Amino acid sequence: MSKENNSNTTTPGSIQVPFDPTQEVSITNVLKNLQLEEFSLTNIGRLPCARNALLYGISSGLAVSAARFLARRNLRSAGNWGILAFAGMSVASWEMCRLQRRLVQEQLSHLAVEQAELQKQQQENK
Numbered sequence: 001m002s003k004e005n006n007s008n009t010t011t012p013g014s015i016q017v018p019f020d021p022t023q024e025v026s027i028t029n030v031l032k033n034l035q036l037e038e039f040s041l042t043n044i045g046r047l048p049c050a051r052n053a054l055l056y057g058i059s060s061g062l063a064v065s066a067a068r069f070l071a072r073r074n075l076r077s078a079g080n081w082g083i084l085a086f087a088g089m090s091v092a093s094w095e096m097c098r099l100q101r102r103l104v105q106e107q108l109s110h111l112a113v114e115q116a117e118l119q120k121q122q123q124e125n126k
Helices: 027-033 041-046 050-072 075-125
Strands: none
Touching: 041 050, 050 075
């Protein structure tokens, strides 16, 4: 099961990403290929795990801010706790999502190897 290396890899609704496997990976080559559209806020939703991480962060930040404000009646303290909860929950949910994606990817690669070995054995038995 071999993959073909395309000169331009695209995903639906995204910008083209030039890919040349023969080119050496360096910071200067990466900086040459950066485009201004890549830093648009509209691209955040296309990043794997970013949408859920931000939603979990925002909701936990609002909940903690509201609870802290109702408990202490101090807006500055509530804001600080809300920002801390937003950052902490966003990072935690981002990392958990990335871990789950990596585990699934590893399982799929193991399945692909097993399938290839099984097919090879079946061809040898014929």
